[in-house]
Amino acid sequence: MTIVKKKKRVSKKSKTAWRKHCDIADVEAFLEDQRLEERLGKFETKPDEELFVLDTKGEEEDVKPDIKPLSAKQLKRAKLAETPKCFHILINSSKVSDPNAKRNTVKQPGTKSTDLSKLSEKRQLEKGTLQKKLELMKKNKKLAVVKRKKGQTNRQRYDKDIWEKSELEAKGIPETLCDDFISPEAQLHNVPVTKRLRSKPPPPKTVVSRAAVEVPHPGVSYNPSYKEHQELLQEVVVHEQMMMKKQAHLQRVTTGMFRKITPQEKENQWLEEMSTGLPHPHNPATDQDPTEEPSDDEYKAINPPVQNKKKDHKTRRKQKERILEKEKLKRQKIDKQKITDIYKLRKIQASVSKKEQLDAKLREKRTSKRLQRATTALPALNAHKAPVKEPEFVDPKQLTGDLRNISGSASLLRDRFQSLQRRGALAASKIMMTKRKKLKKYYKPGHKVTDQDVDNFMKKSQAKAMATLLRDK
Amino acid sequence: MVSKKKKKYSTGEGAQFMTRKAALKKLQLSLKDFRRICILKGIYPREPRNRKRAQKGAGGIKTLYHTKDIKFLLHEPIIWKLRELKVYQQKIRKARSQREYRKMRLYFRDYPDLNIDHIVKERYPTFVDALRDLDDCLTLCFLFSTFPSLKRVPRDQSVLCRRLTVEFMHAVIAAKALRKVFVSVKGYYYQCELEGQIITWIVPHHFSFQPQSKDEVDFKIMSTFVEFYIMMLGFVNFKLYHSLNLVYPPKLTAAFNSDTEKDLIDEHAYVAERIAAMNLSPAKLAGSNEAEELPEIDVFDTEDKDPEKIEEAKLEAEKVKKLKTMFQGLKFYINREVPRESLVFIIRCFGGEVSWDKDHFVGATFDESDESIAYQIVDRPSMDKQYLSRYYVQPQWVFDSVNARTLLPINKYLMGATLPPHLSPFVDKIKDQVYIPPEQRALNDPNFKLQSDNEGSDEEIEEASDEEKAEQSEPEDPEGALTKQYQQEVEQDSSSEDENDDEKDAEKKKLAKEKKKAMAVTTGVTHKENPYQKEIEDKQAFRLREKLVQKKHRNLYKSMKAGKESRKKEIWLLRKKRRLHDERVKEEKKADRKIQKAQALEAALK
Secondary structure, three states, X not given: OOOOOOOOOOOOOOHHHHHHHOOOHHHHHHHHHHHHHHHHOOOOOOOHHXXXXXXXXXXXXXXXXXXXXXXXXXXXXXXXXXXXXXXXXXXXXXXXXXXXXXXXXXXXXXXXXXXXXXXXXXXXXXXXXXXXXXXXXXXXXXXXXXXXXXXXXXXXXXXXXXXXXXXXXXXOOOHHHOOOOOOHHHHHHOOOHHHOOOOOOOOOHHHHHOOOOOOOOHHHEOOOOHHXXXXXHHHHHHHHHHHHHHHHHHHHHOHHHOOOOOHHHHHHHHHHHHOOOOOOOOOOOOOOOOOOOOOOOOOOOOOXXXXXXXXXXXXXXXXXXXXXXXXXXXXXXXXXXXXXXXXXXXXXXXXXXXXXXXXXXXXXXXXXXXXXXXXXXXXXXXXXXXXXXXXXXXXXXXXXXXXXXXXXXXXXXXHHHHHHXXXXXXXXXXXXXXXXXXXXXXXXXXXXXXXXXXXXXXXXXXXXHHHHHHXXX | OOOOOOOOOOOOHHHHEXXXXXXXXXXXXOHHXXXXXXXXXXXXXXXXXXXXXXXXXXXXOOOEEEHHHHHHHHOOXXXXXXXXXXXXXHXXXXXXXXXXXXXXXXXXXXXXXXOOHHHHHHHXXXXXXXXXXXXXHHHHXXXXXXXXXXXXXXXXXXXXXXXXXXXXXXXXXXXXXXXXXXXXXXXXXXXXXXXXXXXXXXXXXXXXXXXXXXXXXXXXXXXXXXHHHHHHHHHHHHHHHHHOOEOOOOOOOHHHOHHHHHHOOOHHHHHHHHHHHXXXXXXXXXXXXXXXXXXXXXXXXXXXXXXXXXXXXXXXXXXXXXXXXXXXXXXXXXXXXXXXXXXXXXHHHOOOEEEEOOOOOOOOOOOOOOOOOOXXXXXXOOOXXXXXXXXXXXXHHHHHHHHHOOOOOHHHOEOOOOOOOOOOOOOOOOOOOOOOXXXXXXXXXXXXXXXXXXXXXXXXXXXXXXXXXXXXXXXXXXXXXXXXXHHHHHHHHHHHHHHHHHHHHHHHHHHHHHXXXXXXXXXXXXXXOOHHHHHHHHHHHHHHHHXXXXXXXXXXXXXXXXXXXXXXXXXXXXXXXXXXXXXXXXXXXXXXXXXXXXXXXXXXXX
C-alpha cells in the first residue's frame, strides 16, 4: 500500500508549473472586491441609510397598507412614463466612470431644446396649435377604429352593381383588352398568370334540372276542394301501402325466414346436443340385455369395398351399338323436322316476327321506365341514401278552412334540407350526434366509507325523493 | 422498344373523379372548411357513370368530386382566407381554454370576414342568371328570417335575412311583379315575374319558433347556404332597386338594424314592426318619372307564325296588365284577428292601400272610421259595428281574386259565409280535356254563369254555354271538325242540287238578257270571299295534311285522336248525367213546392 504524499517542495520551473502550484485566490478576491467597489461605489463612502435598515416592527406581522390597487388604465398610465423594457439594456448601470474624461458627447438634434425651438414652442402653445394637434390625433385614432370595424362588416353593405362590368372583365382579362376588335386568343393570352382561366365543369344535371321549389299539390291548400283533397289522400294511401309492402317483404326475408321454437323445445334440443356421445344412464325398459348380444362375431364393414368388375367384349359392343343407334335416330328426327319446317315456314316467320315485336315493345317499355327513373331517381352520392319524398299529408281533422287556425305540422327547414339532398346539391348524410361520455359506476369499498360519505349519500337521496314528490304533485 | 406501361386509372373515368378525402388532401383544408367552400363556390359531389372505375377499383359508395372542380377550387383566393381564419380560431380556442376572455373578445372583434361578392358574380355572370336561381335563396332567407339566434347560426344572419326579405318584398311591390298566391298548410306560395323570370318561393306561416330536432337538419350547412344566399339577395336587391329607380338601402323601421336588436324582445312586436315596414313606400330617386308602362307586345315575323299563340300571348299580357292595377285606389282595412303579413304584401302589390288597428299594431295609416275604405277584411263570423260604405270580406277573397286576376264577386266571401275551396293556381292548364263541374268552372272563370243563379232561363243558358264550349273546342279537335265538315259538305251538296233546278231557268233568262245587253256597262261587283267556303277549303287542306303524317308518327297520331275522342265522350257522358240529375232535382223541388203550396192552402182554408 502506498500513500501518496503531498509534496512539500515543488518545482516552479516553467510557467505552467508556476501557475499550477501557486495559490492566487486572495489576489483574485481582492481584485474582485476592487472591481465591485468601482462599479457600485466605495463601501466606506456609502451613507448608513443605504446599508442598514432600522427595524421598527420587531416581531409583528407585516400589515399591508390599505391602498387601492391601481386600475388597468392607471397601470398603463404609470407605465407610460417608464423606459420601455426593450431599451433597458442600453442604459448604463455601471458606476465606473468614463476612462475618457473628456469624451465629446454628441446630442441628437431635437433632444435638447434650443433657444429657437423654445421660442417656437411657446408661440405654438399660445396659438393653440399644439392642442389642436392632440385633438386631431385622437380623432384619427377613432376613425381608424371605425374603419376597421366597417371593413369587417362588409356583408351588410351592398353598395355596388356587380353585374355592371362586362363578362370579360369578370374573367380577369385586363380592361384594355376588353374590346370587340381584339380576338379571344389575344385576350386569353394576356390573362394574368394569377387569374388563370380554369373552366369549371358544368354542374350535375340533377342540380340544374330539378326545381328548387316544387309545385304543390292542390290538395295541400288550407281550404282544399273535396276532390283534390281526396286525390291527395289517395296518393298518401298508395305511398303508405307501398311502404307497408316493403316492410312486410323485409320481415318475410329476414325474421320470417327462421322457424320458431318454444323454449321447452330449445331446452330439449340443447340437452340432446350436449349429451351426444355420453354413456346413457341405464334404463331397463329400453336397454337391451347385455347378455343378449349378437351371436355372430363376424366382422361386417359399413362400406363394403368396391370391386372393379371388367366388362367383357360383348357388353362393350352392345353399348357402342346402342349409342350409335340413338345418334342415328336423333339425326333422322332432325332431318324429318327440317322437311316439315319448310312447309311450316310461314308459321315460323309469323312467330319470329311476333317475338320480335314483343321484344321491341318490352325494350321500349324498359327504356321509358329507365328514363323516367333517371328523372326522379335520388342521386347516390354517399353510402347514405337521400330520404324519399313523402306526400304532404293533411289530416282532414286539422283542416278548418280558416286562416287563423292553421296548424303548422310540416317543418319547412327539414323540407329544404332534404330537397337539397334530393337535388344532389348535398350528399345525404346521417348527422352524428356527439355522444355523452359513459361514466363508469363503481362502489367504494366498505372499509373506506367515512361518516362524511354517508351523510352526503343521505342528503342526496332525500333531495331526490323530494324532487319526485314535487313532480308527482 | 418497349413503351412505358400505362398505369391503371390514369386516364378515363378513374382520373376524372377524386374522393372527398383526396380532395381534402389536395386542398389542404379541413372537412369543415371544405364543406363551406364547396357550398359557397357551388361545387357539388358527382355521381359517376361507372362507380367501380371512378373509385379506382375500391368498393362501397364514396363521395366523389370532379377533379376539374377541385382544381378550380385550388385557385380560389378565399382558400387563403380560410387558412388565415384557422389561425384565428386556434388563438380564440387557446384564449378560451386559458380563460383569458379579454383576449378572446379582442380576437372576436378582429375576426376577419370572408368577402364573397366575387363568387356571386362568378356563379351568376348575368343578373338574369341570378334571378333564375332565386327560388331556393328566397325560401331559405324567408325561413331564416323567422329564426331566433341559434347556436350554429351567426348572430347577424337572421337579422340580415329579415332586412333583405323585406327589401325584396318592397321591390316586388314597386315592380308589381306578383302573379300568383297559394295558401297551403305549409306556408304561402308566391310567384312573381321579374325580368321575364318566374320566381316561386314559400313563406312559412307565422308560428312561434318550433325547435328542430337536431338529428334531422344540419344547421351549420344550412347556415352556410344562407351565408351565400344573403350575399346574392343583397346584390339582387341593389340591382332591382336601381332598375326601379328607387334609393337602395331603403329607410326601414328601426327593427332592421342589428344595433337595436336588444330593444325588441317581444316576437310579436317584431312582426308588427316588419309589417309596418312593408306599408311604407321606399324613396324614389330624384328625377325619375312615375309612369313607366311596358310597351305592347310587338309581333315579329318569327318562324312559328302561329296566330293562336300570338293571340294567347296578347290576351295574357292584357290580363297581367289588368292584374297589376287590380286594387288601384282601393282602401283596405284589416281586422286585428287576420294574419296581416301576406295580405299587406299582396294588396300593396296591386296598388291598394292598407291599414289596421292602430291601437294594437304600429304603422297604421288610416283609421277604421275612414269612410273611403272599400273593403274590410275580417275572419270572424259577425261584428257588432258595421259600416254601410264598405264590404266585409274574408281574407280568401284577396287570394282568389289575385289568382282569378279580377275582383271576384264578393257574395261568396262575405263575413260568416262558408268559403268556396281555395284552388291552386299552379295546376297545369294543359289538362283541358276533362270534365269540369259547373261550380268549379264558375270558380275558374268569373264570366261563366252558374245555372242555379237564375233558375228561369237556366236551360237556355246551359245550351248556350255548351255551344260556346263546342265552338271553343272546335279548332282544337280535328276529328270533330272533320265530321262536322263532312256533314256540312253533304248539306251543301244537297242544297246546291236543290237550287240547281231553279237556277237553270234563271240562268237561261239571264243569258238571254246578257246577250241583249252585251255591250252595256254594268257596275262592278267586289269579289266577296265566302267565309263558309274558306272554312271548307281549310278543312280539306287539313285532311290532306293529315295524310302527310309520317308513317312512324301515324300510330301515335291515331292514338292521340282516339284518346281525344274517348275523353270527349266521357265529358259528354258526365255532362249528360249532370243535366239529368239537375233536371230531376228541379222536378222534385217543384213537386215539393206544389205540395207545400197545397198544404198551405189547406191550412189557410181550415
